[in-house]
Amino acid sequence: MKFDYDLFVIGGGSGGVRAARIAAGEYGARVGLAEESRMGGTCVIRGCVPKKLMIFASQAGAAATESRGYGWQSAGEGSFDWTSFHGKLERELDRLEGAYSSGLSNAGVEVHMQRARLHDAHTVELADGQRLTAKHILIAVGGRPQRPDIPGKELGLISDDLFTLDRLPGRVLVVGGGFIACEFATILQGLGSATVLAYRGDAVLRGFDDEMRRHVTEQLRTVGIDVRLNTNPARLDREGAAVRVGFEDGSSEVFDAVMFATGRAPYTKGLGLEEAGVRLGRKGEIVVDEWSQSSVPSIYAVGDVTDRVNLTPVAIREGHSFADTVFGARPRKVDHRLVASAVYTRPHELATIGVTEEEAAAIGPADIYVASFRPMRSLFAGSDARAVMKLIVDAETDRVLGCHIFGPEAGEMIQMVAVPMGMGATKADFDAAIAVHPTLAEELVTMRKPSRRVGVEKTDKPAASA
Structure with a gap:
């Protein structure tokens, strides 16, 4: 044919x-x-x-x-x-x-x-x-993007609409707790909109490393976003040029706009x-x-x-x-098991690759290396913001199974981490790299002692220092 x-x-x-x-x-x-x-x-x-x-x-x-x-x-x-x-x-x-x-x-x-x-x-x-x-x-x-199935859902915007707005809303409700919700709440608050983020869970970014989720949740509050956890809208109604939102707990509030970031x-x-x-x-x-x-x-x-x-x-x-x-007669598959990603919140981003600490605990034993510090640049300017870096290492093979970075330009750093991890690098390989000082990324190659071990019974011997 x-x-x-x-x-x-x-x-x-x-x-x-x-x-x-x-x-x-x-x-x-x-x-x-x-x-x-x-x-x-x-x-x-x-x-x-x-x-x-x-x-x-x-x-x-x-x-x-x-x-x-x-x-x-x-x-x-x-x-x-x-x-x-x-x-x-x-x-x-x-x-x-x-x-x-x-x-x-x-x-x-x-x-x-x-x-x-x-x-x-x-x-x-x-x-x-x-x-x-x-x-x-x-x-x-x-x-x-999908809207939740609630009365008045058509009154809410979706993420696509942010790029076509004639003007920014004075007060806006962002519904959701995934990376799109966190990023768009960050954008709107930073550009001058009074932003409320409502999420039905107990911390944003479900599926990410729990420790990092807590840091992102707290940062959203620190930059001025009104974060309301365990909160979900039940209906939307038009009120003049604004939208009245009725929540599941029976309360209601008026917003200039409501943006749904509740999945795709x-x-x-x-x-x-x-x-x-x-x-x-x-x-x-x-x-x-x-x-x-x-x-x-x-x-x-x-x-x-x-x-x-x-x-x-x-x-x-x-x-x-x-x-x-x-x-092309060049058979090629895509390995979806190890893919880096980043969430562009501010001032710190969250970037990740590999398993979370919770996943490691389920397959363990694994050593967890954590560094928490105030970055030089923001510290000098008077900020209390802390950066956090975490490596998850197989306690038996020494292979680095996961890396999570919460800090400025974390997305740029995780791209470089993806290369050695994709090659099967061990913690010893990371340790062998000489640090570039003073940088944020040097923390990734200077962590010598694990903060804790997961995936083993409490009666097991404690993790040894590297």
Whole structure:
């Protein structure tokens, strides 16, 4: 059978674009791609990139305050101009979208700026009714924010909406306790909105290391966010231009805006997947094997739509590996077991890779090395903020199983830690590295004595000093 394309990609985000560009540009495949919104997907248009720029903006005022601790008496005067910043942000996103589009064009990919859905195992149907055939189809449509199922939920914003606001709300409620909620609460508070964070749990960032969760929770309060744990909204009602929120405990308050950061779900509804025989999971995710192949042999999926590790660099690696495997005769899998990540709160970020202390305790024995200190830069300026670094080490093999950093530029540090950990480095390997002084990162190679051992009975002998 003669197909219109060797590959058709549904979704113009990071994973889909990488797969299309490599398949066409490096391996000469005939590739088509459909995108219903803007090229670049969640990360470029309404996620990682604009969020990080907004984090920078939200930190500028605090940096000005810190500078006064270094003698700059007139620094930081004035106020934040949302309109000016937002216009510049839009221009930057336009530039990045253009770069994505140019990359596809230069690789010879034919782009269709409209929604596409599956018609069958080898056919996609575009919104205009056109049907196109392909030997292989790749689904890379990502995920979308979800609103909780409560009365008045439509009155709440989702994270995508922050990047399109005409003005910042005076008082805002952020609902959720994951990394998106923490980052967006940080941004809004830093830009001048009085921010309340409501989370149903007892500490933010469920699934992260418990010790680090406590530090992030406390920092949110320190920067002025009103953190309300074990709290959940029950309904939203319009009250003039504002929103009245009724909470599960029976109380209610009025906010200028409510933003839901209560999770994301694969964007698979209406794609024709089930009709084509593609198996979906409980959350609507496309179930794939280690090669990103679905239950239908001609249909593959990468990125958040598979709900494996929902991070942009993972989607990019999955898309590239798919193209190498299917079109480059270079079979390549993605190892999802050891992936670094960061939560961009301020002034300290949380970055992590590998197992948490709680996970280590379940598989132990493991030695826990912890360093807690006040960083030189902020200490001199008068801050009491503490940085914390933790290494989790297999007590039997000496292999470093986990690393957690809470401090300035933690995301930058964890990237470097990911290299030796991916190579199976031991604590002795870390100890052998000579420190760069004075830096924050030197603490990672100067911790000699474990703070505690987990995963063993109390009657066992205590951990020996390194």
